[in-house]
Amino acid sequence: MRRHLLTTAILLGLIAMPHLSDASPLDRYKWKNRLLIVTGPDDAAAQQQRRIYDAARAGMSERAIVLLDAVDESAASRELRAALGAEGRRFKVYLIGKDGHTAFASDTPVSADALFKRVDAMPMRQDEMRRDRPR
Structure with missing residues (x-):
């Protein structure tokens, strides 16, 4: 009886576990990093965004x-575009917050100042700046 309960518990645990293929490629960055994701062809706009x-x-x-970058036809790029719902035929840049949500998207390259202004206005970033301020 005890062995049966243990086996059942293990099987239920395995069934409840998310499959690796169900995980978003963005999950590994969640709550750690903000993401700037470039999609589309590796054209002048993508190169400009990298230079910025x-x-x-x-x-x-x-x-x-x-x-x-999600500018080629690799599996990783396809997964990133799928996670964003991006078609990948034209340049687009996404700013993803630490919470995993899209904070901003643009069809043209975005300056560092504009990115910083957006990020610095985010509540989580405001909290980070307060904590990092010398006392």
């Missing part, structure tokens, strides 16, 4: 913004 990110790397790092 690279030029403002210190500010991006301070705000825990990670850049992800």
